[in-house]
Amino acid sequence: MDFDLPKQEPAPPSNAPSPIADLSYRTYEGELKTRSLRWWVISMAVMRLLKKSVGFWINAGVIVLIYLIAGLQLYLTGNLGSRVNGALGIDEQTKYASTFFQVSGNTGLMVFIICLTVGAGSIAADNKANALMVYLSKPLTKGDYLLGKWAGIFMTLFLVNFCPAITLYLYCLTSYISQGFLKNEPMLIFKVFGACLVPAIIHASLLVGCSAWSKSPRAAYIFYAGLYFLSTIASGIMFGVIYRGDMQSGGHILNYSLGGVINGLCQSIYGVQTVFPGGKLPMPSLPLMLTLAIIFVAVGVAAARAKINAVEVVKG
Amino acid sequence: MAVATISNLIVRYGTKTAVNDLSLEVPEGCTGLLGPNGAGKTTLLKTLLGFLVPTSGTGEVFGMNIANEGLRIRQRIGLMPEMDCHIPGMNAVTFVSYAGELAGMPASDALRRAHEVLEYCGLGEARYRNVETYSTGMKQRIKLAQALVHGPKLIFLDEPTNGLDPAGRDEMLDLIRNISASQVVNVLVSSHLLPDIERTCDQVIVMRNGKVVRQGTMQALRQTVGIQIEVEMYIETPPLVDEMARRGVETRHHNANLYLMMFPEGTHNPAKLIFEGAKAVGGQVRGFHAATRSLEDIFLEAIE
Numbered sequence: 001m002d003f004d005l006p007k008q009e010p011a012p013p014s015n016a017p018s019p020i021a022d023l024s025y026r027t028y029e030g031e032l033k034t035r036s037l038r039w040w041v042i043s044m045a046v047m048r049l050l051k052k053s054v055g056f057w058i059n060a061g062v063i064v065l066i067y068l069i070a071g072l073q074l075y076l077t078g079n080l081g082s083r084v085n086g087a088l089g090i091d092e093q094t095k096y097a098s099t100f101f102q103v104s105g106n107t108g109l110m111v112f113i114i115c116l117t118v119g120a121g122s123i124a125a126d127n128k129a130n131a132l133m134v135y136l137s138k139p140l141t142k143g144d145y146l147l148g149k150w151a152g153i154f155m156t157l158f159l160v161n162f163c164p165a166i167t168l169y170l171y172c173l174t175s176y177i178s179q180g181f182l183k184n185e186p187m188l189i190f191k192v193f194g195a196c197l198v199p200a201i202i203h204a205s206l207l208v209g210c211s212a213w214s215k216s217p218r219a220a221y222i223f224y225a226g227l228y229f230l231s232t233i234a235s236g237i238m239f240g241v242i243y244r245g246d247m248q249s250g251g252h253i254l255n256y257s258l259g260g261v262i263n264g265l266c267q268s269i270y271g272v273q274t275v276f277p278g279g280k281l282p283m284p285s286l287p288l289m290l291t292l293a294i295i296f297v298a299v300g301v302a303a304a305r306a307k308i309n310a311v312e313v314v315k316g
Numbered sequence: 317m318a319v320a321t322i323s324n325l326i327v328r329y330g331t332k333t334a335v336n337d338l339s340l341e342v343p344e345g346c347t348g349l350l351g352p353n354g355a356g357k358t359t360l361l362k363t364l365l366g367f368l369v370p371t372s373g374t375g376e377v378f379g380m381n382i383a384n385e386g387l388r389i390r391q392r393i394g395l396m397p398e399m400d401c402h403i404p405g406m407n408a409v410t411f412v413s414y415a416g417e418l419a420g421m422p423a424s425d426a427l428r429r430a431h432e433v434l435e436y437c438g439l440g441e442a443r444y445r446n447v448e449t450y451s452t453g454m455k456q457r458i459k460l461a462q463a464l465v466h467g468p469k470l471i472f473l474d475e476p477t478n479g480l481d482p483a484g485r486d487e488m489l490d491l492i493r494n495i496s497a498s499q500v501v502n503v504l505v506s507s508h509l510l511p512d513i514e515r516t517c518d519q520v521i522v523m524r525n526g527k528v529v530r531q532g533t534m535q536a537l538r539q540t541v542g543i544q545i546e547v548e549m550y551i552e553t554p555p556l557v558d559e560m561a562r563r564g565v566e567t568r569h570h571n572a573n574l575y576l577m578m579f580p581e582g583t584h585n586p587a588k589l590i591f592e593g594a595k596a597v598g599g600q601v602r603g604f605h606a607a608t609r610s611l612e613d614i615f616l617e618a619i620e
Contacts, residue, residue: 025436025498028429028467032420035387041417049405121404129448130401134462137365137395138418139387310367 038140042148046122047156055117059110060160066110067164070103071171078176096172096185100165101270104195105263107161111199112259114160116225119153119207121217123304128216136310146304150208157200165192195266202262202296209303231257251281255289261296264289318343319470319502320364325373327356327363327526334359336526338373342504346496348513349506350615351523357506358398360523361472365390378469391419394463398474398506400455402447408434409443412461419466429465437461437491453484460491470502471495477512485512492516514611522615530614537614543579544607546570547590550600560593576607 050056077095126132135145169192172181185191207224214220235257243250251274255264264284267274274281318341327335335356349357362368364377366386375382377389403411409430416426434443437457442450447458456476463471476492477485493516496503507513513520520537522530530537549556552573560567565586566578579586587604594601609617 023436025464025495025501026432027498027500028421028425028465030425030429030467031422032391032466033422035420038418038420041414045403045414125404129404130397130399131403133395133397133399133401134403134415135418136367137390137393137397137463138415138466139391139420140418141387310362310365 035139035144038138039144039148039151042135042145043150043152043155046118046149046152050118050156053117056114059114059117063107063110063160064164066103066106067168070099071168074099074168074172075175078179096176096181096188097191097270098272100168100188100192100195101266101272103165103168104161104199104266104270108199108259108262111157111161112203112228115153115157115199115203115207116221118156119204120211120214120221120224122149122153123208123211123308124214124217124220127212127214132308132310142305142308142310146208146301146308149211150204150301150304153207154200154204157203158196161200162193162196165196191269191271194269198265198269198293199262202258202293205297205300206258207300209300212304212307228258232259235260247276247281248279251276252284255284256292258296261289261292265293320375320377320504322360322364322375323373325363325375326371327359327368328371329359334526335363335370338523338527340521340528340531342502342521343519344502345518346492346503346505346516347519347521348517349504349521349523350508350510350513350611352508355523356526357523358474359526361395361474361504361506365393365395365472391466392469394466394468394471396456396459396463396471396473396476398478400452401459402455404448405446407444407446408439408450408458408461411447411458412465415462416465421466426465429467430461433461433464434458437464438487452479453481453488456480456484456488457491460488464495464501468501470504473503473505473507475507475509476505477507477509489515510611510615520611520614530617534611538608538610542581543583543586545577545579545586545590545604546607547575547577547604548602549573549575549594550602553594553597553599555597556593556599559597560589563589563593565589565593573602 074096126135132145136142169189206227207220210224210227211217211220214223235254238256239250239253243253254260265286267284268286268289271283273283320342322341323339325335325338326333338356338360349360351357359368363370364375364382366382366389370383378392380389382389403414406414409427412434413423413426413430416429417423421429431440431443434440437460439454439457439461442454447455450458456478460473460476463473473492477488480488489512492503492505495501496516496518503516505513505516514534517534519533520530521528550573552569553575554569556575557567557569560577564580565583568576568578570576577586577590579589583589590601590604
């Protein structure tokens with residue numbers, strides 16, 4: 001047998017330069033987009049991070065379920081006939097608007113939880129990880145950064161509400177057009193759109209403010225949840241103490257909270273009066289609700305803008 | 317050609333003046349920015365990036381005004397900040413390509429470039445790991461990768477070897493040297509670690525109390541004034557200092573058997589003087605060579 005194996009070249013040392021790979025530094029000379037699109041990159045990143053959030057998908061699923069139940073309710077009442085509906089106290093003229101308003105109230109808590117999931121960490125997590133230096137060392141302003149974060153939260157909240165709402169609207173349009181759906185409520189599509197915008201704008205604005213001033217997502221979460229529930233409790237206590245539970249004269253006090261303003265604005269948009277055992281409650285004051293909402297938005301955005309800086313300057 | 321020029325720059329934080337009437341030119345290549353803590357190094361970098369508005373004075377980076385063209389400047393600059401920074405919830409590839417998109421790169425280009433830069437920075441194997449799980453050395457590398465992703469023409473490295481072990485530090489310094497050797501990126505390294513600057517930079521700027529106290533190439537700064545010779549004796553020879561002084565040569569005892577002799581300008585044959593002096597005190601010369609100053613000497617002299 002021939003044991004003379006062919007001679008092999010010794011393996012090159014591990015630190016020898018590779019004959020095929022060029023490991024030297026190469027620069028990038030390709031295209032660079034304009035600055036106007038960069039806030040969009042940030043908002044897409046905010047939304048992309050939600051893909052893995054179980055909490056987000058569970059709450060979004062519950063919202064869809066609530067809209068499904070509303071659709072089922074409309075289907076059942078639609079088959080009962082106008083005489084039975086009248087006996088049940090259902091107003092044919094505002095039946096659909098009432099349903100949408102009712103659903104917006106029922107989904108309010110889920111939207112609030114989603115807003116905490118998306119928004120609490122949006123800027124606070126960046127504060128914790130010093131990510132602001134990464135953002136602001138790139139060619140974008142703090143306005144781009146803030147707009148990107150705000151839009152990421154806003155679009156998530158809006159879409160999570162609007163997608164099932166528009167599906168329900170299309171179901172009503174295709175199923176009840178012969179029963180006067182468009183004739184009775186021709187502006188409903190705009191009302192649905194507006195009612196989905198309201199919580200998204202208010203939550204996104206206030207939450208970017210809370211998040212910017214927090215050193216961790218958890219702190220922002222607790223702070224905003226506290227603000228939301230404490231304002232609700234405070235308005236409830238005021239209602240109990242001042243009006244001794246008289247809904248007719250003091251029901252409007254319940255709108256002087258974060259959730260109350262959102263609910264009051266949605267009610268004004270749908271133009272639906274709340275019914276309680278003693279009768280119908282007066283509509284909340286639209287100018288007042290609108291003023292409070294504008295204050296919330298302005299305060300939230302201004303607070304965030306004041307806090308977002310590449311360099312923390314301690315004057316003295 | 318200078319990549320950055322600054323004239324009479326004053327930057328104040330409230331009543332505290334961080335940069336005081338500073339004028340300098342940052343040349344092409346790799347430049348070290350040295351200075352003790354609080355010298356104004358980081359403030360200078362942040363002013364060049366357009367983060368801080370100067371109280372007075374002017375500055376330009378690649379011919380763009382630092383007071384009102386911050387965005388255009390940042391398009392051509394990469395910053396590796398001093399402190400740990402990353403974007404939470406992202407792996408290395410996503411993070412670096414996102415940084416590229418923020419700088420205006422199309423998504424596909426940013427992704428391709430992220431892979432390339434991570435490979436270059438030695439994170440190729442760990443590119444799909446979440447950045448939060450990275451070691452200190454890896455976090456330093458990813459900061460460098462995100463600074464390089466958009467192909468900047470100038471990078472600011474703020475304390476690039478902070479928290480690194482000796483091996484990691486060596487690798488980082490090699491990487492910096494390699495980047496500046498490519499001649500497509502200018503590097504400005506801010507550090508208070510003299511060996512780091514000595515190993516990576518061609519030029520040095522030494523700052524103290526917000527002012528430049530020394531600036532020049534390493535070679536020029538190391539040169540000594542007049543004729544200075546380091547002499548090695550066989551054993552420690554204390555009388556040599558006085559003997560040489562009698563011959564008009566100032567002599568300092570460095571350590572053990574080493575002496576630094578400073579000859580007056582125009583001395584014809586210093587070697588002869590050394591041998592004569594040694595013979596007179598019964599000493600034996602083992603060797604001598606022209607003295608150079610270390611960066612530490614330059615630095616200490618500058619900040620005194």
